[in-house]
Amino acid sequence: xxxxxxxxxxxxxxxxxxxxxxxxxxxxxxxxxxxxxxxxxxxxxxxxxxxxxxxxxxxxxxxxxxxxxxxxxxxxxxxxxxxxxxxxxxxxxxxxxxxxxxxxxxxxxxxxxxxxxxxxxxxxxxxxxxxxxxxxxxxxxxxxxxxxxxxxxxxxxxxxxxxxxxxxxxxxxxxxxxxxxxxxxxxxxxxxxxxxxxxxxxxxxxxxxxxxxxxxxxxxxxxxxxxxxxxxxxxxxxxxxxxxxxxxxxxxxxxxxxxxxxxxxxxxxxxxxxxxxxxxxxxxxxxxxxx
Numbered sequence: 001x002x003x004x005x006x007x008x009x010x011x012x013x014x015x016x017x018x019x020x021x022x023x024x025x026x027x028x029x030x031x032x033x034x035x036x037x038x039x040x041x042x043x044x045x046x047x048x049x050x051x052x053x054x055x056x057x058x059x060x061x062x063x064x065x066x067x068x069x070x071x072x073x074x075x076x077x078x079x080x081x082x083x084x085x086x087x088x089x090x091x092x093x094x095x096x097x098x099x100x101x102x103x104x105x106x107x108x109x110x111x112x113x114x115x116x117x118x119x120x121x122x123x124x125x126x127x128x129x130x131x132x133x134x135x136x137x138x139x140x141x142x143x144x145x146x147x148x149x150x151x152x153x154x155x156x157x158x159x160x161x162x163x164x165x166x167x168x169x170x171x172x173x174x175x176x177x178x179x180x181x182x183x184x185x186x187x188x189x190x191x192x193x194x195x196x197x198x199x200x201x202x203x204x205x206x207x208x209x210x211x212x213x214x215x216x217x218x219x220x221x222x223x224x225x226x227x228x229x230x231x232x233x234x235x236x237x238x239x240x241x242x243x244x245x246x247x248x249x250x251x252x253x254x255x256x257x258x259x260x261x262x263x264x265x266x267x268x269x270x271x272x273x274x275x276x277x278x279x280x281x282x283x284x285x286x287x288x289x290x291x
Contacts, residue, residue, distance in 0.1 A: 001158075001182050002072045002099065003200045003222060008045035010249050010256060011059055013265025021062055023262050024046055027228040028066040031262070034211035036071065036135050037201065039063060043076035044138065044247045045205055057091050058253040064096045074228040078133060079105030082118050089126040099129040101161060101203075106139035112147045123154045130156055135163035135186060145169065149176035155182045161186040161203050162194070170194045172290035188240040192233045194272070203241050209255050209290050210236060221223030235288065246276045254278070255285055 009031070012023035029040060041063040042048040042056055051059065060075045065091035067073050075097040079086035082105075090099045104110075105118060131152060136142035142164075151157050160177075161169050163186025170190075174183050174197060182200040183215055185191035191202035195218060207214040215238060220229035243251045247270065256262045264272055273281070285291040 001180070001200060002038045002074070003182070003218075004202075005035075005207050005218040006038040006040055006074065006184065006201055006203045007031055007036050007211060007214075008043045008203050009041065010203055010208055010253055011046040011049075011051065011065070011263040012256075012265065013155050014263050017265050017267050020263060020265065021058075024059065024062055024259050025066045028063055031207075031211050032067065034071050035215040036207060036211045037215055038072040038074060038098075040074045040076060040145055040203055041097075043133075043203075043250065044103070044135070045102060045208070046076060047249065047267055047270070048076050050270075056088070057095065058094055060095045061096060065080045072098040074099045074101050074131065075154075076103070076133075078105075080105040080108050082121050085118070085122050085271065088124045089122055089128060089130070091125055093128045097128070098119075099131055100126070101131045101133050103133040103135065104139050104141040104143050106141060109141055112144055115141070115143050116150060119151050119157065120154060123156050125220065127156065129158045130226065131158060131182070131184070132160040133163065134160060134174075135185065137164075144170040145176050146287065148173055152181045154287045158182060159184060159200070160267070163187050163203075163224050165190050167197070168201065174198045184247065185245065188243070189237070192217055192229055195227055196224075196229070205248055205252050206236065206240055208252050209231055209243070209285070210239065210268055210288060211289075237286045238284045239290070242281050245281060248272060249272065251281055255281060255290070258282065258285060258291060273275065 075092035159182030
């Protein structure tokens with residue numbers, strides 16, 4: 001089971017919008033040395049929605065190659081087309097990832113029966129551990145706890161990224177699924193509390209900029225050391241908030257550029273962080289000892 005701080009890695013780009021593969025390699029190495037426990041490549045934070053097909057696969061290949069088995073790699077392979085999600089997942093399996101992360105189909109708004117059949121079809125088609133990803137704030141599609149529990153009965157569906165930010169929802173999921181089914185937070189602000197309720201880790205945006213601290217918080221939470229974990233988490237609470245001043249990954253890519261880790265590239269329809277937010281985010285980065 002993959003546990004701890006799992007970074008939802010950005011995809012570095014040049015100012016012209018090309019994938020910056022040397023910067024990608026440096027980021028993977030940095031996360032390994034900083035104690036990140038696993039990496040999600042080409043998830044929402046990795047701008048999967050605007051990568052070309054070959055870019056999507058090449059980013060996965062490079063992350064796997066650089067990590068070289070030192071930490072688990074999870075590939076974002078979800079789509080609003082079942083056949084497309086199967087193709088992505090099969091390609092990621094060939095690339096050597098440890099698991100796939102499959103967002104609920106966005107925009108077409110399937111029923112709970114449709115969600116079940118969608119994920120069942122992918123699970124049956126591709127023999128690789130699969131993690132469900134529920135983020136209704138972005139997809140307009142909410143996978144309910146009963147549906148998650150039913151999908152958890154399938155042998156290679158091994159976990160869920162629960163990104164509603166609703167702790168009661170997370171508690172319901174934890175109560176319904178088997179103990180060997182991993183529930184992960186997908187909301188940095190509430191992640192520690194969900195871990196203390198029984199979640200196995202946090203698929204994190206904040207970990208992009210402060211990986212050592214996020215790993216420390218997650219591991220303390222997993223060990224049941226609630227007071228120590230909460231104390232550390234309180235020190236970076238403003239970062240959890242300010243990395244969402246605009247849509248993810250706009251603020252986190254700007255922060256990484258300020259840290260000198262990547263260039264300023266991001267792809268349309270996203271644009272660089274509004275100057276209105278530069279100074280507030282810069283102050284938070286200083287306050288959290290990131291700059």
